[in-house]
Amino acid sequence: MEQITENLSQLLVDKGHIESKDFYRVSFALEVVFSNVISFLVVVILGILFNAVIELIGFIIVFIGFRLMNDRYHAKTFWRCLWMTTATFLGPVSLSRILPMAYVVHFVSLALLFNGW
Numbered sequence: 001m002e003q004i005t006e007n008l009s010q011l012l013v014d015k016g017h018i019e020s021k022d023f024y025r026v027s028f029a030l031e032v033v034f035s036n037v038i039s040f041l042v043v044v045i046l047g048i049l050f051n052a053v054i055e056l057i058g059f060i061i062v063f064i065g066f067r068l069m070n071d072r073y074h075a076k077t078f079w080r081c082l083w084m085t086t087a088t089f090l091g092p093v094s095l096s097r098i099l100p101m102a103y104v105v106h107f108v109s110l111a112l113l114f115n116g117w
Contacts, residue, residue, distance in 0.1 A: 001078035005030040035078050039085045046086065052093045059089050 009027040012018045018026050043063075047056030063085075075081035 001031055001035055002027075005034060031078075035081060038078075039082055042082060042086060043089045046089060047093075050090075050093055055093050055096065056089075059092075063088075 005027045008030055009018070009023050012026060013020050013023055040060075043059065044056065047053055047059070075084055
């Protein structure tokens, strides 16, 4: 992802759309936007494929809340972030299909308690 955004930023510099002094700032901004859009699209596609639209809506609401927090975990690479986001969505969806809903509610409540909510 970093290489792609650097190449795109260099193209913007070459075309005169941005100044060379803004190269790294623009590259970082593009990386953040692209990684968030890709992660969001992957989760939406999985939610539709697994017929978990209600769970998807709940996940997006909670996910946005966590993303707005200042002190949160940051993965070192885009692929690790994507994997963790996908696992965070598919884990509870899978559990909700296996366990009775009462257990899932207790599990989610405990998880939120341990995460500082």
